[in-house]
Amino acid sequence: MFRSVVVVLFVVLVLPVSGNAGALQVNTSIKPPFSTVDETGCIDQLLKELGKRLDQQINLVRLPPERALIVINEGKSDMELPRIAGLEKKYPNLVMVPEKVLDYHFVAFSRTKTKYDSxxxxxGMRVGYIIGWKIFEKNVPPEADVTKLRQPLQLMEMLEQGRIDVALYERAAGQHIIHEKGFTTIETFCTPLADRPMYLYMHNKHADIVPVVASHLRAMKEDGTYSKIFTSQQH
Structure with a gap:
């Protein structure tokens, strides 16, 4: 009897999550430089490595931010990233993997030298941000004249054209658009309105493997894989 228990524990604790159950569908609305169409961004590489360690195929599905949350909460996908902590309060079928994926720096972009530090x-400003970005929905004051947009490029184009005063977005992703499109009038305020660790969420039907996913993410950081992936993104 004791020997049988030992064998069962070995299977549960040591063997990888099997890929026999089919591919895991991962929602994301993340944009370059973190995730690219050819899936060479740092998040793309991180997910591929995670799939290898889980012995599980991972398929990336690109959806608008708000839609992505609805889809996973309804159990129509398996994972969603990257998101701020605490979303399970509004989306009760989500379980956060308790190991951060990366840090986001939420900043203001403007066409003037005016500083937006808080x-x-x-x-009183005309403020734009992307539909479904919960941190902005929660923190932008009601006195702001808010325009919500579906695409980051639309957001930056509206700012470039002077149709909004401030565009709120993630710093590296916004700077990527500015550089790629050659926008010359937009200022980036390097002092973030907020810095937040970003997490991967899973539908609660996968609650049993959440600790396994967290342990693999930690192992990547400990063995240098995580640093290698994110350092390569900077070059």
Whole structure:
């Protein structure tokens, strides 16, 4: 009897999650430089490595931010990233993997030298951000004139054209658009309105493997794989 228990524990704790159950569908709305069409961004590489360690195929599905949350909450996909902590309060079928994927720096972009160092600085301003970005929905003051858009490029184009005063977005992703499109009038405020660790969420039907996924993410950081992936992105 004791020997049988030992064998069972070995199977549960040591063997990888099997890929026999089919591919895991991962929602994301993340944009370059973190994720690219040819899947060479740092998040793309991180997911591929995670799939190898889980012995599981991972398929990336690109959806708008708000739609992505609805889809996974309904159990129509398996994972969603990257997201701020605490979303399970609004989406009860989600389980956060308790190991951060990366840090996001939420900043203001503007066409003037005016500094936006706090949320209160946005009062009375024409502010744009992407639909489904919960941190902006929660923190932008009601005194701001808000325009919500579906695509980051639309957001930056509206700012470039002077149709909004401030565009709120992630720093590296916004700078990527500015550089790629050659926008010359937009200022990036390097002091973030907020810095947040970003996480991967899973539908609660996969709650049993959440600790396994977290352990693989930690192992990547400990063995240098994580650093290698994210350092290569900077070159």
């Amino acid at each position: 949320w209160d600085d946005l009062k």
